[in-house]
Amino acid sequence: MDEKPKPGSLKTKSFEFVLEKFFDEFITVWYRERIVGATVYDKARREIDILKDKNTKLTKKKGEKTGDDASTGRRLPSAGSSRSQSDPKPGKRKGPPADVNAANRLTSEGSRNVESRLEHDVQLQNKELVQKVNHLKQKVHEIRADAHYELKEKDGQIEKLKKYLENLREQNNDLSKRLSKLAGDKLRQGNPDLADLSDRYRPTEIGKMFSEVYDNEWSDAYENISKMDEDKKVGILHGIVTKAFNFCDKKFNEQTMTVRTTLLGLEQESAEDNRPDNESQGPQVGNKTERFTNIQNILKDVRKELAMETAGNVAQQFTPTLGQYVSGFGIKPNEIDKTLRIYAAKCVELCWLMAVCDPPMALSEDKIGNPYDTNIYKPYTRSMKDLKNPVLELAIWPALRLHLGGSLVAKGVAQPGEGKSKK
Known part of the structure; x- marks a missing residue:
């Protein structure tokens, strides 16, 4: 039994085109994998169709000639046979006439000549097909190599551009942060009323x-x-x-x-x-x-x-x-x-966080006997309702200022007491 041909082996039977086999097992796969383009695929397909048409016409002519020769050969013996039947003496049969033998020889020689010419044409055609296949293979290799090289080169360029773009972004972000920080620092320097909202402290x-x-x-x-x-x-x-x-x-x-x-x-x-x-x-x-x-x-x-x-x-x-x-x-x-x-x-x-502020924050002095200021202190345990002249009697917790002599940030706690009445 004949072994089943493996894909890509190009083992063809006598009636198969080598080019068509190559197209089915190579070019179709390459086109599906986008190794070759649509132009190469289409040209190869059309070339195969043209060659198939030529081969069909050649086979048809060969069949017509072979059929004519076979009909002539059949008619000649048939004429001899009819003449043999008309012979009144069937026991004594005569051989075919000399002109019939000559016709048979001519028919046989003609058939051999036609077969020889057809075989020669097929060999030439196969040779041309092999050359075209080799040419297409070479072209496919060139396209594949060029495509691979260009793709690799483009990938390298893309990677370089990505790195370059990333570096530019980092530099831009760094410069933006530095510029923003410099502008903010210059604006806030010596100005405690402007706070850096990004500062946790x-x-x-x-x-x-x-x-x-x-x-x-x-x-x-x-x-x-x-x-x-x-x-x-x-x-x-x-x-x-x-x-x-x-x-x-x-x-x-x-x-x-x-x-x-x-x-x-x-x-x-x-x-x-x-x-x-x-x-x-x-x-x-x-x-x-x-x-x-x-x-x-x-x-x-x-x-x-x-x-x-x-x-x-x-x-x-x-x-x-x-x-x-x-x-x-x-x-x-x-x-x-x-x-x-x-x-x-x-x-x-x-207190250390207060000291590193610019300018440093400050605590209230909390002097005993000073007038009690409800804008600075909250009462500790004693109410101020009955106090006519409230003064700071006991310091519990100091008030916090933005800086020395600055605005109040957090109230303190102090015990109010009755001060000496003014005379």
């Missing part, structure tokens, strides 16, 4: 957190201070928050002096001498002052960025100060309650 937010400390940590610490009357308890807690504020302000100034000395080689001076407008020292010191101003602006940004991390470190440094302070009220360092330590640490953290 802007003054208004610090004011909210400061009030929450009084509502939560202050209350917990107050409940756990024992063996003292109310005035002493609230006095200790008020003293801790003011001590924490002064401690952070001192640390802030020390840090600024250290930067000034380390980076610029200038001697440590007072906080007033650090101001950029102090230009009484001549050009050299003026240049250093200008450089210091630039460094100070950078330091402000760094302090803001690392405010909470730094606040935790400052709170740890405040621990000895807390021990010394409460010892004056008869509380030993090892007897300090956990809630009191948490309260003190929270006060230091918020």
Whole structure:
């Protein structure tokens, strides 16, 4: 039995076109996979149709000639047979006449000549088809190679353009952020009334957190201070928050002096001498002052960025100060309650956030005996209805201002009392 031809082997039977076989097993697949285009596919299809028409016509002519030769051959013996039947003596049969034998020989030779010519034509045709197939194969390979090369080249260009576009976007975003930040910083510099809404620790937010400390940590610490009357308890807690504020302000100034000395080689001076407008020292010191101003602006940004991390470190440094302070009220360092330590640490953290603001925030002075201002304080436990001349009798929780002498951010808490009547 004949083996079934494998796809792409181009094993054809005698009546099959090589080109048509190639088209079915190669070009059709390549076109479906978009390796070759519609033009190549269409040209190959039309070429096959033309060749099939030629082959059909050639086969038809061959069949007509073969049929004519066969009819002539059949008629000649038939004439001899009729003459043999008319012979009155059937026992003695004569051989075919000489002209019949000659006709048969001519017919046989003619058939062989036609078959030979047809075979020669088919061989030529097959040769031409093979050449065309090879040509198409070469063309397909060229198209495939060119398409693959162009596709690969385009992919490389697309990747380069994507990276270039991404870099441009990053640069644009970076420049936009820097420009926006510079414009915002320049606008807000020295202007506390303009807040950076992207800053988690802007003054208004610090004011909210400061009030929450009084509502939560202050209350917990107050409940756990024992063996003292109310005035002493609230006095200790008020003293801790003011001590924490002064401690952070001192640390802030020390840090600024250290930067000034380390980076610029200038001697440590007072906080007033650090101001950029102090230009009484001549050009050299003026240049250093200008450089210091630039460094100070950078330091402000760094302090803001690392405010909470730094606040935790400052709170740890405040621990000895807390021990010394409460010892004056008869509380030993090892007897300090956990809630009191948490309260003190929270006060230091918020006071450090106040210190790194530009300008720094400020607490109210809370002087005993000053007129009681309800715009600044909320009453503690006593009502003011019966007070004719209310004064600040006991400071409970300081008020918070945007800066020294600035607008109020959060009210304080104080106990009102009756002041001396004016005569």
